[in-house]
C-alpha cells in the first residue's frame with residue numbers, strides 16, 4: 001500500500017488513453033476479481049467449474065483459453081484459464097470474429113443503469129426512464145441456469161458471463177446514469193462526463209467511466225511488462241490482505257444481487273460524482289480514494305463469485321456409472 005501512496009503523484013504521467021466509450025472494468029479489474037474468486041473456491045467447485053468451462057461450444061472460442069505454458073502445473077493451468085475467462089465477455093466484442101461476435105456478444109449485458117440527478121446537492125432518483133442495460137436480469141437468469149439441469153455447454157456460457165457481470169456491477173459507473181439538463185437521457189455511466197479540457201481531440205479525451213474502469217492499472221501499472229500472473233497475483237494478494245474474506249463475509253449478502261448493485265450505486269452517487277468537475281482532471285486525493293474503493297469492490301466481487309460457485313458446485317460431485325457428472 002505504501003508503494004501506491006508514493007506513486008500517486010505519478011499517476012497521470014502513466015495515464016492511458018481511454019477514448020473509446022468502454023463499458024467494463026478493464027482486463028486487469030476483471031482478472032483480479034477472478035483471481036480472488038479462485039483463491040476462495042473449494043477444490044470441488046474449482047474442478048466442476050473447469051469441467052463446465054471446457055465443455056463450452058466450440059464457436060464460443062472459450063475452452064481454447066485452456067492453454068498450457070511449459071512446465072506449468074495442472075493447478076496453475078486451471079487457475080490461469082479461470083482468470084482469463086473473466087475477460088471473455090470483452091474479447092467477444094471483437095467484430096473480427098463475426099460468428100463469435102454475433103452469437104455471443106451482448107454489449108448491454110455489461111451494465112444496468114439507474115437514472116438519478118442532483119438537486120441542491122441531494123441525490124434524486126429519476127422515475128419513468130426507459131430501462132438501460134440487462135446485467136441484473138442476466139445475473140438472475142444465469143445464476144438459476146447453473147443450478148438447473150441445463151447442459152454443460154449452456155452452463156459454460158452462463159459461468160463465463162457470471163464471472164464477468166458480477167465484476168462489472170461492482171464498478172460503480174456500471175449501475176449509474178446521471179441525468180442533467182444537457183443529458184436528459186443520462187451520461188452513459190460517465191462516458192459523457194469528460195475529464196479532459198474542452199476541445200481535446202477525440203482520441204485524447206478521457207472520461208469518468210474510463211477513469212474508474214482502468215483505475216487499478218493506472219495506479220499500479222505493469223511497468224515491467226510482466227505476464228498476467230506475475231503482475232496480477234501480488235496485487236490480488238494485497239487486496240485480499242487489506243480486505244480479508246472473514247471481515248467482509250458479514251456484508252457479502254449471498255444471492256442478493258440488488259443489494260450488490262445498490263452498494264455500487266451508492267458509491268457512484270455519493271462519491272464518484274462529488275469533488276470532481278467536468279473538463280478537469282480528478283485530484284490526487286480523489287484518485288487515491290477511488291483506488292481504495294475499487295480495491296474493496298474488487299475484493300467483494302471476487303468473494304461473491306466464489307460464494308456463488310461454492311454454493312452451486314461445492315458439494316461433492318456424484319458421477320454415474322458412465323462417469324458423467326451429476327448434480
Ligand SMILES: [Zn+2]
Pocket residue numbers: 023024025089090110164168
Ligand atoms: Zn463488461
